[in-house]
Amino acid sequence: MKYDELFALLRRRGVLWPSAEIYGGAQGLYDYGPLGAALKRRVEEAWAAWFLGLSPDYHRIEPAEILPEAVVRASGHLENFTDPEIVCEQCHAAFRADTILEKVRPEGVDGLTPTEIAEVVSTHQLRCPNCGSRALGVPRAFNMMFGVDFGVTGRERAYLQPETAQASYLSFARMWDVGRKALPLGIAVVGKAYRNEIAPRQVLFRMRAFTQAELQIFFDPAHFDLPFDRVRDESLPVLRVPRREAGEESPEWVRASELVAPGGLPEFYVYHLAHTYRFYRDVLKYPIDRIRLFEKSDAERAFYNRIQFDVEVQLDSLHGFKELGAVHYRGDYDLGRHSQGSGRDLSVTLTSGEKVLPHVLELTFGVDRNVWALADTHLSKDGERTVWRLPPYLAPVPVGVFPLMPKHHSEYALRLADDLERAGVAARFDDAGTIGKRYARMDEAGTPYCVTVDGQTLDGDARDTVTLRDRDSKAQERVRAADLAGRLGPTLRPPRPPRA
Ligand code: GAP
Numbered sequence: 001m002k003y004d005e006l007f008a009l010l011r012r013r014g015v016l017w018p019s020a021e022i023y024g025g026a027q028g029l030y031d032y033g034p035l036g037a038a039l040k041r042r043v044e045e046a047w048a049a050w051f052l053g054l055s056p057d058y059h060r061i062e063p064a065e066i067l068p069e070a071v072v073r074a075s076g077h078l079e080n081f082t083d084p085e086i087v088c089e090q091c092h093a094a095f096r097a098d099t100i101l102e103k104v105r106p107e108g109v110d111g112l113t114p115t116e117i118a119e120v121v122s123t124h125q126l127r128c129p130n131c132g133s134r135a136l137g138v139p140r141a142f143n144m145m146f147g148v149d150f151g152v153t154g155r156e157r158a159y160l161q162p163e164t165a166q167a168s169y170l171s172f173a174r175m176w177d178v179g180r181k182a183l184p185l186g187i188a189v190v191g192k193a194y195r196n197e198i199a200p201r202q203v204l205f206r207m208r209a210f211t212q213a214e215l216q217i218f219f220d221p222a223h224f225d226l227p228f229d230r231v232r233d234e235s236l237p238v239l240r241v242p243r244r245e246a247g248e249e250s251p252e253w254v255r256a257s258e259l260v261a262p263g264g265l266p267e268f269y270v271y272h273l274a275h276t277y278r279f280y281r282d283v284l285k286y287p288i289d290r291i292r293l294f295e296k297s298d299a300e301r302a303f304y305n306r307i308q309f310d311v312e313v314q315l316d317s318l319h320g321f322k323e324l325g326a327v328h329y330r331g332d333y334d335l336g337r338h339s340q341g342s343g344r345d346l347s348v349t350l351t352s353g354e355k356v357l358p359h360v361l362e363l364t365f366g367v368d369r370n371v372w373a374l375a376d377t378h379l380s381k382d383g384e385r386t387v388w389r390l391p392p393y394l395a396p397v398p399v400g401v402f403p404l405m406p407k408h409h410s411e412y413a414l415r416l417a418d419d420l421e422r423a424g425v426a427a428r429f430d431d432a433g434t435i436g437k438r439y440a441r442m443d444e445a446g447t448p449y450c451v452t453v454d455g456q457t458l459d460g461d462a463r464d465t466v467t468l469r470d471r472d473s474k475a476q477e478r479v480r481a482a483d484l485a486g487r488l489g490p491t492l493r494p495p496r497p498p499r500a
Contacts, residue, residue, distance in 0.1 A: 003317040006375055007203055009386070013444060015039070015375070016204070028200025028208030030368075035445055038396035038426075040211070040371055043284075044190050046393060046494035047213045047365055050279045051188065053496035054272075058186030058215060059175070063167035065192055069157040072145065074341020075166055075334070077159075080303045082141035084109060084117055085198050090133035096198040097139050100126055111299025114139040144195045146208075160194035165362060167191070168216040169334045172358075176348055183350065183358055184219040190367070202318055204368040211367040217272070218335075218358035220350065224268040230498075231274035232257045238293045238309070249321075251292040266329075268361060269307055273327050275497060276363055280311055280324070283495050284370065285391050286377055290314040292321060304333045315376040324373055325365040332357045378446075388446035389472060392491040399427040399488060400442040404454035406431040413453040416466070416481055423485035425492060427451075443471055449488055457481070 001009070011017050014033035018025035032040055052058050072078045084097035097117045098109045104124045109117055117139040120126075127134055150158035161167065168187035175187055190213040200206045236259070237251035259270045277293060280286050296308040307329040312321040335346040335357055347357040379388040392398055401417040403409030410431055420427040428447075430438050435452065442450050450469045456462040462478060469476045479487065 001317060001376070001379065001381070003202075006317045006379070009379070009444075010036070010375060016371075028197055028206065030204060030207060035396040036371065039374070039390075039394065039446070040367060042394045042396070042494075043367055043370055043374070044211070044213060046283050047279075047367070048188065048190065049494040049496050050275075050283055051213075051215050051363060052186075054275060055184070055186060057180065057182070057184055058188060058217070059179075060188040060190070061168070061171055061175070063164075063171060063189060063191070065161050065167075065194075066148065066150070066158050067161050067166055068150070069159065070341060071166060071170065071338075072159050072162075074337045075169075076303060076337060077145060077162055077166075078143070081145055081162055082143050083198055084112075084114055084139045085142035086117075086121070086139050087137045088128035088130060088133060089135040089137050091128060091131040093128065093130040094142075094198060095129065099129065099199055100136065111297065114141065142198055144197060146194045146196050161191075162195055163193050163364075164189040164191045164212045164214045165216055165334075165364070168214070169338050169360075172218060172335065173344065173346055181348070181351075183348070183356070184217050184224060185358075186215055186217045188213070188215040190214075204372040205318065205322065207368060210369075213365040213367055215363045216334075217361040217363070219268065219361065220356045221359045222356075226268060226271045228256075228260075228267050228271055231271055234274045234278070236274060236277055236293055237288075237291055238295065240295045241297045244295070244297075251294075265307065269327065269329055272361060272363060273309055276311060276325070276327055278497070280313070283391075284374065284394075286313050286373070290377065294321070294323070302328065304328075304330045306331045313373050313377065315373055317372075317376045322369070322373070323366075324369050325363075328362040328364060330360040330362055332359050334360050385440065385443055387443045387471065390446040390448070392448040392488075393494040395446045395448050395492075397426060397428045397442070397445055397447045398449060398492050399425055399484075400438065400447050400450040401427050401429050402435060402438050402450060402452045403431050404435065404452050408455070409453040409457065412457055416451065416453065416484075419481075420485055423489065425485050425489055439469065447471060448491075451481075451484065453481075 013035060015036035016030050016032050019029035019031050020026045085094055086097050086100050087094045101109055101120055121136055128136060145162050146160040148158050150156040167189055192209055193212045194209050197206050197208055200208055234256045235253040238254050239251040256270050256274050259265050260267050280291055281288060290313050292312050294310045294312045301308045305328045310323040310326045312323050314321050339346045347355050349355050378390050399420055401413050403413040414429055417427040417429040439450060448471045452467045457466050464481050465478050466481050467476045468479045
C-alpha cells in the first residue's frame with residue numbers, strides 16, 4: 001500500500017494519529033488509539049516472550065527515564081550523540097544533512113565528516129529544499145538529546161533518555177548484587193526514548209518520542225558458552241560490507257556455521273543474530289524475501305559499537321529496506337565509561353576468582369517502527385476486502401462476537417464475550433450493521449476469529465454452538481461455545497524460542 005493510503009487507513013481506524021492534532025499536530029509525536037495501543041502492547045509482549053525466553057538469566061526491569069548529566073557525559077552522548085545539520089542562510093530552515101544529500105547520496109551520510117558533507121554539497125551545487133537557494137551553511141553537529149531543568153532551582157541539568165540501554169548499565173551493579181552473581185546476565189528494558197530529531201518524518205520511523213525494547217547481555221568475552229548447535233545450520237540473509245562495496249543491495253544466504261569460521265564473527269554474536277532473525281521471520285512473520293541483515297562498516301557504526309548488523313525489512317510504503325532493529329556488540333565501552341564516570345569499579349569477581357569487566361551485546365528493537373512495518377507488510381487489499389493478516393497473538397482484538405439478529409441474540413453474545421474475556425481471550429461484541437459489514441470491520445482490524453450467535457445457538461440440537469469464522473480462509477465451522485477459549489487461547493500466546 002502507498003504511504004498516504006496506509007497512514008489514512010490507520011488514522012481512520014483509530015490505530016494512531018498525530019499528537020496534539022487539534023492544535024495542528026506536534027512534529028514527530030504520535031498517539032496510539034485503542035487498536036494501535038493494543039497492537040503495540042502485543043508486539044512488546046511477543047518481544048519479551050522471545051528474548052527473555054533465550055535464558056533464565058535474562059530479566060526485565062523498569063527504570064526511570066530521566067538521566068542526570070553525569071550519566072550522558074560518561075556514556076559519550078553529550079559529545080557524540082549528534083546528527084549533521086545544515087541551515088539555509090537564506091530562509092533559515094534547518095535540515096538533516098542526509099535529506100539535502102538524498103538524491104546524490106542515497107546511502108546516507110554515516111561516516112562522513114562535516115567537511116566531507118560540505119564538499120558533496122558544493123560539488124553537486126545542492127539547493128535548499130525549502131526556498132531553492134544555494135546559500136546552504138556549513139554542516140554542524142546537532143545534539144539530539146532533550147535537556148530538562150531538574151529540581152526546583154532548575155540549575156541541575158538532566159536529559160530524557162536517548163536510548164533505554166543506559167538504564168541497564170546504571171542498574172548492572174545492583175542487578176549483580178541481587179542476582180546469582182554470574183555471567184552472562186541479561187537486563188531488558190521496554191521504554192520510551194526521546195530524540196530531538198532534526199527532521200522527523202515517515203510517521204513512526206523518525207519520531208521524537210518512541211518506544212524501544214532493548215536487551216543488554218553482560219558477559220565474559222573469554223567464556224560465553226552457548227548451545228551454538230541450535231543455530232549452526234540456520235541460513236541467514238546477510239549483506240556484508242564487501243558485497244555492499246561491490247554495489248550489491250540484495251543479501252546472500254550464509255549459514256551461521258560459515259559466519260563463525262576462523263577469522264569470522266564470534267559465536268556469541270552469530271548465535272544471537274540468528275535468534276534475532278528468527279524472531280522477525282517466525283514471530284513477527286515478515287516475508288522471508290523482505291528481510292536482510294545489513295552489516296555496518298567501521299565508518300558507519302554507532303560510536304560505541306564493534307560489530308553491528310541492522311535488521312532491515314523491505315517496505316512498499318517507504319520505498320525500500322528500512323532498519324527495524326539491530327544487534328550491537330558494544331565491547332566493554334559502556335561499563336568502562338560508567339566505571340570512570342561514577343568512580344565505581346563495575347568489574348565483577350567470578351567464582352573462579354577472576355576479575356572481569358563485562359562486555360555488552362545489545363539486541364535493540366524499535367517497537368513503533370515494527371508497528372508500522374506490520375501494517376505495511378501484513379495489511380492488504382483483497383478485491384473489495386481490506387485484510388490485516390496479523391498472527392493471532394499480535395491481533396489487537398483476537399475475537400469478534402456477533403449476534404446474528406441483535407434483538408434475539410445479543411444477550412447470549414454479550415455473555416459469551418464476557419466469558420471469553422474472563423478466560424483471558426480478548427473479545428469484542430459488535431452488533432452494528434450487517435454481518436458482512438461486521439466481518440469487514442474485523443478483517444481490517446486484524447481480528448483472526450469471528451464468532452456468530454444465531455437461532456441454532458439458542459435452540460434445538462445445535463444448542464450452545466456458534467459459527468467460528470477464520471479471517472484468512474473465510475471458512476466457517478460450527479463449534480461448541482464452551483470450547484472456544486480452550487481452542488483459541490493457545491494460538492494467542494506468543495511463541496518462545498524452541499528448546500533443544
Ligand atoms: N541502544 C542502541 C540504540 O538506541 P539506535 O540504532 O539508535 O540504537 C535502536 O536505535 C532502534 O530504535 C532502531 O533500530 C529503530 O528501530 C529505533 N529508532 C531509533 N530512532 C528512532 C526514531 N527517531 N523513531 C522511531 N524509532 C527509532
